[in-house]
Amino acid sequence: MTLTSGTQTGGIALLERPDCSVVDMWGEIDITLRNEAGAALAGAFERDLPVVVDTSRVTFIDSAGIAFLVQLCRIGQEEGLEVTVRCPPPAVEDVLRMLDLEGAATA
Structure with missing residues (x-):
């Protein structure tokens, strides 16, 4: 199952792999993607598998994206599932560090 945004500037998609759920984020991540974000969040945790968040192609992220x-x-963390943020750009990495979420391993 893949959920994608209809916007041209950015998107969030849930990619279901046998061993994990990948939340793929690209381009500009902002409030306009709230529906895609909600669907990806729900789908990822329904599967009860580790979650990999691929932020390698994120060019901008606003407060809604950070939230x-x-x-x-x-x-x-609450569900006891490993969440890994893959290739965060510096702005994302800095925010994760400031919010003490480095436990969400970055790779």
Whole structure:
């Protein structure tokens, strides 16, 4: 199952792999993607598998995008699921560090 945004500037998609759920994020991550973010969040945790958040292609992220990442990391911690943020750009990495979410391993 893949959930994608209809916007041209950015998107969030859930990619279901046998061993994990990949939340793929690209381009500009902002409030306009709240529906895609909600669907990806729900789908990822329904599967009860480790979650990999691929932020390698994120070019911009606003407070709504950061809130989505925080929610992913915190729910993962609460559910006992490993959440890994893959290739975060410096702005994302800095925010994760400031919010003490480095436990969401970055790779």
